[in-house]
Amino acid sequence: MLDQRAAGPRTPGTATRGETVPTVPPAETAADAVEVIALLERGRTLATPVLRAAVERLAPPMDTVAAYHFGWIDAAGNPAAGDGGKAVRPALAVLSAEVTGAAPETGVPGAVAVELVHNFSLLHDDLMDGDEQRRHRDTVWKVHGPAQAILVGDALFALANEVLLELGTVEAGRATRRLTTATRALIDGQAQDISYEHRDRVSVEECLEMEGNKTGALLASASSIGAVLGGADDRTADTLEKYGYHLGLAFQAVDDLLGIWGDPEATGKQTWSDLRQRKKSLPVVAALAAGGAASERLGELLSADAKSSDFATFSEAEFAARAALIEEAGGRDWTAEEARRQHRIAVEALHAVDMPERVRRQFTALADFVVVRKR
Amino acid sequence: MLDQRAAGPRTPGTATRGETVPTVPPAETAADAVEVIALLERGRTLATPVLRAAVERLAPPMDTVAAYHFGWIDAAGNPAAGDGGKAVRPALAVLSAEVTGAAPETGVPGAVAVELVHNFSLLHDDLMDGDEQRRHRDTVWKVHGPAQAILVGDALFALANEVLLELGTVEAGRATRRLTTATRALIDGQAQDISYEHRDRVSVEECLEMEGNKTGALLASASSIGAVLGGADDRTADTLEKYGYHLGLAFQAVDDLLGIWGDPEATGKQTWSDLRQRKKSLPVVAALAAGGAASERLGELLSADAKSSDFATFSEAEFAARAALIEEAGGRDWTAEEARRQHRIAVEALHAVDMPERVRRQFTALADFVVVRKR
Numbered sequence: 001m002l003d004q005r006a007a008g009p010r011t012p013g014t015a016t017r018g019e020t021v022p023t024v025p026p027a028e029t030a031a032d033a034v035e036v037i038a039l040l041e042r043g044r045t046l047a048t049p050v051l052r053a054a055v056e057r058l059a060p061p062m063d064t065v066a067a068y069h070f071g072w073i074d075a076a077g078n079p080a081a082g083d084g085g086k087a088v089r090p091a092l093a094v095l096s097a098e099v100t101g102a103a104p105e106t107g108v109p110g111a112v113a114v115e116l117v118h119n120f121s122l123l124h125d126d127l128m129d130g131d132e133q134r135r136h137r138d139t140v141w142k143v144h145g146p147a148q149a150i151l152v153g154d155a156l157f158a159l160a161n162e163v164l165l166e167l168g169t170v171e172a173g174r175a176t177r178r179l180t181t182a183t184r185a186l187i188d189g190q191a192q193d194i195s196y197e198h199r200d201r202v203s204v205e206e207c208l209e210m211e212g213n214k215t216g217a218l219l220a221s222a223s224s225i226g227a228v229l230g231g232a233d234d235r236t237a238d239t240l241e242k243y244g245y246h247l248g249l250a251f252q253a254v255d256d257l258l259g260i261w262g263d264p265e266a267t268g269k270q271t272w273s274d275l276r277q278r279k280k281s282l283p284v285v286a287a288l289a290a291g292g293a294a295s296e297r298l299g300e301l302l303s304a305d306a307k308s309s310d311f312a313t314f315s316e317a318e319f320a321a322r323a324a325l326i327e328e329a330g331g332r333d334w335t336a337e338e339a340r341r342q343h344r345i346a347v348e349a350l351h352a353v354d355m356p357e358r359v360r361r362q363f364t365a366l367a368d369f370v371v372v373r374k375r
Numbered sequence: 376m377l378d379q380r381a382a383g384p385r386t387p388g389t390a391t392r393g394e395t396v397p398t399v400p401p402a403e404t405a406a407d408a409v410e411v412i413a414l415l416e417r418g419r420t421l422a423t424p425v426l427r428a429a430v431e432r433l434a435p436p437m438d439t440v441a442a443y444h445f446g447w448i449d450a451a452g453n454p455a456a457g458d459g460g461k462a463v464r465p466a467l468a469v470l471s472a473e474v475t476g477a478a479p480e481t482g483v484p485g486a487v488a489v490e491l492v493h494n495f496s497l498l499h500d501d502l503m504d505g506d507e508q509r510r511h512r513d514t515v516w517k518v519h520g521p522a523q524a525i526l527v528g529d530a531l532f533a534l535a536n537e538v539l540l541e542l543g544t545v546e547a548g549r550a551t552r553r554l555t556t557a558t559r560a561l562i563d564g565q566a567q568d569i570s571y572e573h574r575d576r577v578s579v580e581e582c583l584e585m586e587g588n589k590t591g592a593l594l595a596s597a598s599s600i601g602a603v604l605g606g607a608d609d610r611t612a613d614t615l616e617k618y619g620y621h622l623g624l625a626f627q628a629v630d631d632l633l634g635i636w637g638d639p640e641a642t643g644k645q646t647w648s649d650l651r652q653r654k655k656s657l658p659v660v661a662a663l664a665a666g667g668a669a670s671e672r673l674g675e676l677l678s679a680d681a682k683s684s685d686f687a688t689f690s691e692a693e694f695a696a697r698a699a700l701i702e703e704a705g706g707r708d709w710t711a712e713e714a715r716r717q718h719r720i721a722v723e724a725l726h727a728v729d730m731p732e733r734v735r736r737q738f739t740a741l742a743d744f745v746v747v748r749k750r
Binding site: 059061062120124127128146147150151153154155157158159161162165166168170172173176177180181183184187188190191192194195 | 434436437495499502503521522525526528529530532533534536537540541543545547548551552555556558559562563565566567569570
């Protein structure tokens with residue numbers, strides 16, 4: 001995998017504390033927005049039929065359970081419009097094929113494989129974490145039981161390899177190998193996430209490493225897999241992975257901001273969602289590492305919360321107080337700056353690789369989109 | 376996958392009912408036994424260090440959980456002698472490399488990958504089935520919790536692909552593709568197993584299909600993966616898969632006999648183990664399909680058992696009565712004959728492929744071993 005040490009974490013609570021940093025970093029033009037919408041739409045249009053055909057290969061009842069998970073049917077089995085998510089990964093996979101001069105279609109099996117791996121991990125993570133809701137709907141283990149969540153997750157993982165390897169090319173073998181490495185990182189990240197839950201303190205470095213595994217690795221795959229299928233050399237693939245990895249960290253930093261200060265209408269999550277889940281996300285760990293009065297007071301509160309039997313009945317005001325302390329200690333600003341910093345590293349990586357100017361501009365527009373999104 | 380229809384199931388309760396059929400079919404010579412022991416030992420000796428090195432790549436605590444599962448350490452983390460099982464799969468994988476004239480070592484990454492997939496499925500199946508014991512020890516989910524069982528299973532599956540694909544050869548890509556197909560069959564089989572539990576009746580055909588998926592497919596992989604890594608063509612690989620698939624069905628038929636009439640001392644399971652678990656194994660479904668007085672009485676009893684709240688407190692005599700009815704209806708004889716029939720198809724397949732005579736004899740000896748084993 002990529003070495004995220006190359007751009008190691010800054011010390012929270014120094015440079016950025018006290019500054020006024022907007023959550024939305026790069027300027028976005030209307031033309032960019034139109035281009036991003038078109039790219040997301042293209043990825044979705046090319047990948048979805050192939051994804052659906054792959055899922056239909058599953059034996060009953062796994063095909064139905066998977067269709068429910070993807071939002072194609074409801075719990076009763078009736079067709080549903082489905083919220084397939086933002087579809088950033090398919091857009092990246094399809095675009096990356098064009099780096100080598102190949103047609104966007106060359107990236108489609110890669111886009112589908114990455115989506116399958118992503119959804120395999122969602123199915124298993126939701127069960128492990130006991131999460132009952134995803135994308136405004138009950139999770140698979142809630143609706144179809146734990147055994148189906150395990151089994152269908154396994155099946156999607158196997159299907160990801162199948163979709164690539166049945167291409168039968170040397171490039172497909174390389175792509176599968178890289179995707180396997182990313183999947184191992186994904187699993188490592190989930191293992192870290194679980195172990196951090198039982199700990200009082202998590203360092204900023206540990207948090208970034210976990211987020212790099214859970215989010216960076218698969219975005220790295222998405223950003224390079226089309227190019228690999230198009231015959232890109234290892235250096236090109238590595239560089240595109242670097243773009244995707246840091247884009248993933250920017251994405252996750254924004255996600256962590258939205259998890260506390262996001263608009264519930266837009267995110268579909270509860271207010272103070274990550275605080276309710278006692279998640280040791282970036283703003284929290286950065287605030288705790290910052291030192292100072294607000295940081296110390298926050299540490300005392302969260303330690304008490306961990307033992308509190310009243311936590312489940314906390315009021316809005318109690319979460320708001322914790323969010324205010326995180327902000328006061330500099331955790332919000334630090335995370336916003338971290339999103340910008342990771343975004344910058346990602347975009348810089350694009351210049352280390354030869355590609356058509358249009359493709360580079362579109363990669364940049366997607367990176368901008370990831371850090372300005374509101375959901 | 377292979378078409379098991381080519382050798383479709385016989386109708387139970389006709390030809391074989393009333394015959395006296397020993398559970399132990401082929402004659403075994405002392406020379407064969409020595410040869411089999413040497414083959415199993417060779418597979419274990421070659422594969423185990425590579426398997427251990429692969430598992431050591433896992434991040435903590437997954438490495439420890441996996442080491443516990445493999446029996447290398449106990450629940451407290453102390454080194455353990457470990458009962459790694461019969462190690463038929465590694466022996467087959469290593470032997471299959473020699474079909475092409477390659478060194479046995481060529482098959483080792485294949486042996487390790489197959490073992491990793493097998494153990495991934497054990498970890499997940501034990502959790503899905505709620506099984507608390509395996510190989511005389513508490514299962515991983517019992518000791519380390521459900522999340523670790525899911526996570527480490529996922530990690531072993533990913534590791535299986537990694538071990539093959541890092542070879543970086545065209546053959547490794549082909550081997551991974553075939554192993555992926557087998558893994559999908561494995562998952563299909565587990566889905567069938569789960570759905571059959573909720574049904575009153577399962578046909579002999581359905582039972583054989585499920586066992587072919589759960590046991591046949593991976594033994595098919597084990598029997599061919601070394602050859603694929605050694606550069607065998609598709610026809611050779613398909614034929615070796617046919618050997619392994621039918622060997623797997625023979626293996627499972629014997630397992631089903633041991634699951635009811637096996638010696639608890641040898642199998643490490645309780646008396647009447649499969650009956651206690653209400654497993655719809657081959658002897659049961661064959662007996663139910665046979666017709667006649669004993670078959671009907673058995674059907675009535677098992678239907679009542681399914682609703683009985685006293686089932687958990689059944690005495691030895693009650694299980695013995697059910698076993699006697701299965702035997703009287705011809706389920707035991709039919710299954711023993713089925714084991715012999717599948718064994719015959721497996722051995723015949725060996726003659727459809729060019730290989731050194733010594734290798735063919737050793738494949739045959741392993742097939743004989745599988746049907747004469749007592750545990």
